[in-house]
Amino acid sequence: MHVEPKSPVMHAAGTEPGTGPLHIAGRTFRSRLFVGTGKYASMELMRESLDASGAEVITVAVRRERLFNEAGRSLLEFIDLDRFTILPNTAGCFSAADAIRVARLGRELLSQTGNSGAEWVKLEVLGDKKTLLPDPAGTVEATRELVKDGFKVLAYTSDDPIAAIRIKEAGAASVMPAGSPIGSGQGVLNRANIFLCLELLKQGDPSYPVIVDAGVGAASDVSVAMEIGADGVLLNTAIAHAKDPLMMAHAMRHALLAGRQSYLAGRIPKRLYASASSPWEGTISHIPGE
């Protein structure tokens, strides 16, 4: 007879367990998936994919206006500003000074729209164009300045646990360690480091939000990050460049929930030898060595 386990996260009949909200930077979200808006084949496909992902927070970039291009369609025409919290990034910045400039421009832009993400920034201070790996010293410096200037800083960083701690100390509302380089699709390359980031960042502060940002290639990568105990995952390319982005957006939504539920449920310890699922008692066969 199958007996339902007693689970502290089991909700009333008909509701999905493990769907508790994410609290971050003074806000509450039902979805723990943050998705980017870049690299889509069309604005329409982006809009559909955002919808299918279930994300409530979406990232955008700040770039030069294309002068005299009246045919160019604005990204904002395809985004429901009442539905999504827009998180402007500082992608492409290789110094704290440039990241601060871009963050302020993003805030100015979003404040014109009245979107709730106006005070938020996804801080990226990059150290190298080929790898897009973050510059930890520049990230700490920019975090400190932006926090002073009233920003809620969600800081992209590497999976170095000590760098993560320094960024939190600088005032980041969330530290977002990378699973692997941006757009590389390699998933979570160093689970132990992500685990250590989580342990150190949450020491004495268990509700401190940690988002695994970058490197996701497939839905299973999202599950892995969530299973380790991340509070959420931020991704872009894995959906936008999938053969079928819309299908992948659905997959990411399911994978995130599966990983979250698996984390909450508590995995079994790994062991070297097998542990039979069927009882030995009552076997009628010859067992070698017995």
Place this chain on the structure above:
Amino acid sequence: MITTRPFTRDRARSGTPRLLRFSVQIQVNGKPVELPENATLAALLEHLRLNGKPCATEVNAQLVPKARQEQHRLLPNDKVEIVTLVGGG
């Protein structure tokens, strides 16, 4: 030199070319632009048909909020950045 034509047309239509002196050279998004003297940042945006569109501006790496664009006069060699939101991760 990409953005002088509409200003030039205005000058030709008015028939009073001396009133508008195209003596101020600035950079807009990395490209050279010639402006009438005393042109404001708001006038530049209007000229580029960007007024009313979501965009943010910087002059010489300093943010100029929308509320101050009307008052902000552009000076020779100013470096203007006009940015908007695009898709990104």
